[in-house]
Amino acid sequence: MEHPADMTTLSQILEKLRLKGMDNEITMTDHGKMQGKEPNNIYNPEDLTIIKTYRFEGDSDPADNTVLYILEDKDGQIGYILDAYGMYSTHEGVNFSDFLKKIPTADRDLQELFS
Template sequence: MHVYDTISGALTDLDSRGYNLDFNLTPDGLECKSIDLFLMPEEFEIEEVYRFEGMTDPADSSVVYAISSNVGNLKGVLVDGYGMYAENVSPELLNKLKIHHE
């Protein structure tokens, strides 16, 4: 596992290691708009997780997920606010994210 001081440092290094797609969280899975792709929870793996605490407010914390998928042999990242997804995603997706969050 790598150690990063900033989110931008993590994203730059992950990009250099092939995690070059940007994923967005949807209620049922992950979406990559640049290549018009949607992945269900069973179609991707979370390879690495990095947490970043807000300087003055813990509510400003973020998480960077390094994600891979056998669907198209893809790698990318998901940046999410810590705990922000809880009410907005399916139970299957929530469980997958939480396993790597704790």
């Protein structure tokens, strides 16, 4: 059985989320709101909780630095936000980082999600 600690690559974690039906990528809209895969899923920071953060660093290219935020919404649905970080962030302006800073965090063991 594969445990979260055994998952060392971004693609492994994203595949595990997909297999569990938790592949709801949450992205920032042009209007500064976060939206899930379903168009009606619009989130404010207080609607989400960051339950786990993974950071990935490329072996040779700083542009390969990526952070994966696994989130739970107020209805108990799991989703994720994916972003390059640092100067290579894929989100321009301060809206994205301001939104992330407002999301409460609750670092949880994700064993129950991935088992």
